[in-house]
Amino acid sequence: MTDQRTAAAMGTVATAEAPALELRGVSASYGQTAVLRDVSLRVAPGSVTALIGPNGAGKTTSLRVASGLMRPSSGQVLLYGTDVTRRPPARRAKGGLCHVPEGRGVYRNLTVRENLLMQSASGDPGETIDIATGVFPRLGERLSQKAGTLSGGEQQMLALSAAYVAEPSVVLVDEPSLGLAPIIVDTVFEFLKTLRTKGVALLCVDQYALRTLAIADHAYVLRRGEIVYDGAAAGLVEDNMFEKYIGEGTH
Ligand SMILES: Nc1ncnc2c1ncn2[C@@H]1O[C@H](COP(=O)(O)OP(=O)(O)OP(=O)(O)O)[C@@H](O)[C@H]1O
Numbered sequence: 061m062t063d064q065r066t067a068a069a070m071g072t073v074a075t076a077e078a079p080a081l082e083l084r085g086v087s088a089s090y091g092q093t094a095v096l097r098d099v100s101l102r103v104a105p106g107s108v109t110a111l112i113g114p115n116g117a118g119k120t121t122s123l124r125v126a127s128g129l130m131r132p133s134s135g136q137v138l139l140y141g142t143d144v145t146r147r148p149p150a151r152r153a154k155g156g157l158c159h160v161p162e163g164r165g166v167y168r169n170l171t172v173r174e175n176l177l178m179q180s181a182s183g184d185p186g187e188t189i190d191i192a193t194g195v196f197p198r199l200g201e202r203l204s205q206k207a208g209t210l211s212g213g214e215q216q217m218l219a220l221s222a223a224y225v226a227e228p229s230v231v232l233v234d235e236p237s238l239g240l241a242p243i244i245v246d247t248v249f250e251f252l253k254t255l256r257t258k259g260v261a262l263l264c265v266d267q268y269a270l271r272t273l274a275i276a277d278h279a280y281v282l283r284r285g286e287i288v289y290d291g292a293a294a295g296l297v298e299d300n301m302f303e304k305y306i307g308e309g310t311h
Pocket residue numbers: 090093095113114115116117118119120121122
């Protein structure tokens with residue numbers, strides 16, 4: 061989906077300056093527990109932004125607020141400059157936002173083919189299957205299989221294929237490599253790089269922080285619900301910045 065189409069679906073006009081996605085001063089809580097405190101971040105159109113940080117920092121919660129699965133207690137979410145804070149997830153999805161959640165967002169009782177058609181923007185079965193199997197040939201061999209019986213890696217490929225066949229302009233991916241064999245992790249990162257070449261604005265959370273930074277333009281580090289780094293992804297890798305913000309032992 062182009063920026064202009066997204067803007068039209070959002071009921072606004074795309075401006076060259078507006079970020080594809082912006083969280084502006086977002087705070088969020090689970091019950092009495094504050095999880096995000098005044099989080100602001102921007103994802104430029106056609107760029108990759110890494111959101112990294114230790115366990116429990118609030119990365120998943122940030123993505124949930126961005127896609128509308130969770131309401132912030134204060135602050136705003138903007139898509140191409142339009143305030144969508146009060147819009148439900150389905151409306152944001154229609155406007156070109158695709159959230160691939162942690163833990164494989166597939167319909168387990170539907171076949172691979174049915175899952176792909178559910179995700180499809182065009183609704184054209186032949187075209188949808190061609191696009192998805194072009195990116196992940198493995199899915200082509202399993203079109204009639206129930207998604208719940210796929211291997212973990214195959215389920216992840218199916219979940220990620222939404223980022224193609226739904227034709228989004230903004231994609232949020234949460235831990236796409238979690239629990240996957242190294243060779244499948246390579247496939248996932250190749251896929252994310254390919255997405256970028258299609259002009260999608262990508263916000264990526266992954267346990268492989270260095271690999272994520274390697275494909276990212278910009279990076280944010282979250283710690284205890286606060287942004288503690290906002291700058292170039294490359295800058296975070298240099299000069300021991302990475303160890304300072306995230307700690308040793310992160311790969
Ligand atoms: N449904 C919930 N109810 C209560 N607390 C929650 C809920 N979901 C998350 N939390 C808490 O909110 C904090 C942030 O969680 P979140 O999942 O956003 O962190 P994260 O940075 O994605 O962590 P990880 O890297 O471990 O996945 C954690 O302390 C977590 O325990």
